[in-house]
Amino acid sequence: MKKLINSVDQVENQMITGMVKAYPGYLKKLDCGNVVVRAEKKTGKVALISGGGSGHEPAHGGYVGTGMLDAAVAGAVFTSPTPDQIYEGIREIATDKGVLMVIKNYTGDVMNFEMAREMAEMEGIKVEQVVVNDDVAVDNSLYTVGRRGVAGTVFVHKIAGALAETGADLADVKAIAEEVIANVRTMGMAIRPCTVPASGVPGFELKDDEMEIGIGIHGEPGTHRETLKSADEIVDILLEKILADIDYSGSETAVMINGAGATPLMELFILNNHVADVLAKKGIKVYKTFVGEYMTSLEMEGFSISLLRLTDRMKELLDAPADTPAIKA
Amino acid sequence: MKAERVTEILLALGSKIEEEKDFLTELDNVIGDGDHGINMARGFKAVEEKLGTLQTSDIGNLLKTTGMTLVSTVGGASGPLYGTAFMKAGMLMNGKEEMNLDDFLSCLDAAVEGVKTRGKSVQGEKTMLDAMIPALDAMKQAREEGLSAPDVLQKGVDAARTGVEYTKTIIATKGRASYLGERSIGHQDPGATSFTDMLETVCACITP
Numbered sequence: 001m002k003k004l005i006n007s008v009d010q011v012e013n014q015m016i017t018g019m020v021k022a023y024p025g026y027l028k029k030l031d032c033g034n035v036v037v038r039a040e041k042k043t044g045k046v047a048l049i050s051g052g053g054s055g056h057e058p059a060h061g062g063y064v065g066t067g068m069l070d071a072a073v074a075g076a077v078f079t080s081p082t083p084d085q086i087y088e089g090i091r092e093i094a095t096d097k098g099v100l101m102v103i104k105n106y107t108g109d110v111m112n113f114e115m116a117r118e119m120a121e122m123e124g125i126k127v128e129q130v131v132v133n134d135d136v137a138v139d140n141s142l143y144t145v146g147r148r149g150v151a152g153t154v155f156v157h158k159i160a161g162a163l164a165e166t167g168a169d170l171a172d173v174k175a176i177a178e179e180v181i182a183n184v185r186t187m188g189m190a191i192r193p194c195t196v197p198a199s200g201v202p203g204f205e206l207k208d209d210e211m212e213i214g215i216g217i218h219g220e221p222g223t224h225r226e227t228l229k230s231a232d233e234i235v236d237i238l239l240e241k242i243l244a245d246i247d248y249s250g251s252e253t254a255v256m257i258n259g260a261g262a263t264p265l266m267e268l269f270i271l272n273n274h275v276a277d278v279l280a281k282k283g284i285k286v287y288k289t290f291v292g293e294y295m296t297s298l299e300m301e302g303f304s305i306s307l308l309r310l311t312d313r314m315k316e317l318l319d320a321p322a323d324t325p326a327i328k329a
Numbered sequence: 330m331k332a333e334r335v336t337e338i339l340l341a342l343g344s345k346i347e348e349e350k351d352f353l354t355e356l357d358n359v360i361g362d363g364d365h366g367i368n369m370a371r372g373f374k375a376v377e378e379k380l381g382t383l384q385t386s387d388i389g390n391l392l393k394t395t396g397m398t399l400v401s402t403v404g405g406a407s408g409p410l411y412g413t414a415f416m417k418a419g420m421l422m423n424g425k426e427e428m429n430l431d432d433f434l435s436c437l438d439a440a441v442e443g444v445k446t447r448g449k450s451v452q453g454e455k456t457m458l459d460a461m462i463p464a465l466d467a468m469k470q471a472r473e474e475g476l477s478a479p480d481v482l483q484k485g486v487d488a489a490r491t492g493v494e495y496t497k498t499i500i501a502t503k504g505r506a507s508y509l510g511e512r513s514i515g516h517q518d519p520g521a522t523s524f525t526d527m528l529e530t531v532c533a534c535i536t537p
Contacts (some may be wrong), residue, residue, distance in 0.1 A: 001498055020369050025330035044416060053404075059443055075404045075405075076364075076368065076371070077364075078362050078363075078364060079364055079368055079404040079405045080404050080406070081404060082400060082401045082403070082404050082408055083400060083401070083409070084400070084401040085401075087370075106406075106505065107408035107448070107504045107505065108404065108407075108408070111406055111409040111410065111447060111448070112404065113350065115400070115409055122408065133359040137508075138508050145502075145503055145507050146504075148508065159353075196364060196367075198364070198367045199354055199358070199363055199364065199367060201357060201358075204349055204358070204363070204365050205383070216505075217361075218362040218505075219362070220361070220508055220509075221508070221509055221512065230474065269342070276371065291424055313394070
C-alpha cells in the first residue's frame with residue numbers, strides 16, 4: 001500500500017482537521033469526534049445533517065455551508081459513523097424547526113442514524129429522515145436491502161438544503177428531498193480498485209483489460225465484469241440502465257459526471273462529451289452539468305453518471321445560492 | 330460465575346477477534362466492504378480499555394458497557410447489531426452478581442431478539458442470525474436434556490459452525506452482500522463467522 005498518510009488510525013481525524021484548517025470560514029469541528037458543523041450556526045431553519053464513512057471526500061464535510069448542510073458526520077473509512085457521533089451533530093445543529101437526516105441506503109448507515117435519531121428524540125428534538133437510493137446497478141427487489149445511495153445524494157443536499165435555507169418547514173424540506181430521490185438515478189463503474197488504509201489490500205481485483213460495471217462507492221462489486229471498452233461504449237452501457245429506469249423523455253435534467261477519485265478530469269470530460277450527445281439524441285434536455293469529484297471512493301479509478309429529472313421548482317432550488325467548500329452557486 | 334470471570338471472558342472475546350481480524354476482513358472483502366474484522370477489533374480494543382477501568386460486581390453493567398462501547402466504536406452494521414445484542418443481555422442481567430447457564434441462554438435469547446429488531450432481519454438471509462439462532466436452539470435443547478454447561482456450549486458451537494456452512498449455500502438478502510445476489514452463494518457470512526468465533530471462545534473459557 002502506497003498512500004500519503006501518517007498512520008492508519010489517524011486518517012479520518014487528520015483528514016477532518018485538515019479540511020477545517022482549509023476552510024475555517026465555513027467549518028468547525030466538534031470535540032466529540034469527526035463531526036463538522038457550519039462555523040456559524042444558523043437558526044430559524046430546518047437543519048440538515050448527513051454523513052457516512054470517510055473516503056468519499058469532498059462528501060460530506062465539503063457540503064457544509066450556506067444553502068446545503070448544517071452538519072456532516074464522518075465515520076471510519078467506508079464505515080458508517082456511530083450513533084453517538086451523529087447524535088452530537090444533531091444536538092449541535094438542532095433548531096426548533098427540526099432536523100432532517102439525509103442517509104445513504106446502506107444497512108449500517110441506516111441503523112446508526114436511526115439509533116441517533118432515537119437518542120435525539122428522547123431529548124425532544126424533532127427529527128425526520130430521508131434515505132437516498134439512486135444506484136440503478138442494484139435491483140430494487142425483496143431480495144436486497146434496496147438500492148444503494150451514491151452520488152445522487154449531492155443533489156439531495158443541494159436542493160433540500162436550498163429550500164431549508166428559506167426557512168421552510170420540516171415537512172416541506174423532507175418532501176422536496178424525497179422528490180429529488182424519486183427522480184435521480186445513478187450508475188457507476190471502475191477500472192481500478194481502491195485500498196482502505198486499515199486493510200492495506202485492494203477491495204477487489206481487476207485484470208488490466210477488465211472493468212467492473214455497476215460498482216458501489218465502497219468498491220462493492222457491481223452487476224458484472226467485462227472486457228474494457230471505449231469511453232463512449234461505457235457511457236452507453238451506464239446510460240442504458242439509467243434511462244430504462246425512469247422516463248426522462250422531454251424532461252429537463254441535471255447531469256453529474258462524478259470522478260471516483262483517481263480519474264482525471266480529462267477523462268471525465270471525454271465521458272461527458274458522449275453523455276451530452278446521447279441525451280440530445282434522445283430529446284432529453286440538459287439544464288445543468290456537474291463534472292468533477294463529488295462523491296469519491298478513495299483512489300478508485302472510475303466514475304458514475306447521475307441523472308436528475310427536474311421540475312421548475314427543483315431548477316430554482318438547484319440554482320439558489322450555495323456557499324460551501326465544494327459547491328458554490 | 331461472578332463478574333470477574335465474565336470480564337475475563339469478555340476480554341477473551343476481544344483477543345479472539347484480534348486473532349481472527351484478517352480472516353474476517355478477508356471474508357468481508359469478498360461479499361461486503363472488507364472491514365468487518367478491522368471494525369470489530371477496533372471495538373473490542375475499546376471494550377478492553379473500558380473494562381480495565383470499570384470496577385463493578387454488576388454483570389449487567391459489564392454487558393451494557395460492552396454493548397455501548399461497541400455501538401460507539403465499531404460503526405457499520407456490526408456496531409449497532411453486536412452493540413444491541415450485548416446491551417439487551419446487559420438489561421436482562423441488571424443488578425445481578427452471579428450468572429449461570431440459564432442466565433446465559435436468556436441473554437442470548439434477548440440478544441437474538443435485539444439483532445432481529447435492529448437489523449429488521451430473520452433467519453435465512455445470510456446474516457449472523459444464521460449462526461445465532463441454531464446455536465441458541467441447540468443449546469436450549471441440550472439444556473433440557475440435562476447436559477453440563479461445557480457440553481451445552483459445545484452443542485451451540487457445533488450448531489453455529491453448521492450455520493456458518495449453511496450461509497455458504499444461500500443468497501444474501503440483507504446487508505451489503507445482498508447487492509451481489511447469486512454471486513454471494515459459495516461464500517460464508519462474516520457476521521455469522523464472528524459470532525461463532527465468540528461462542529467458541531466462551532465455550533473454551535468455561536471448559537475445564
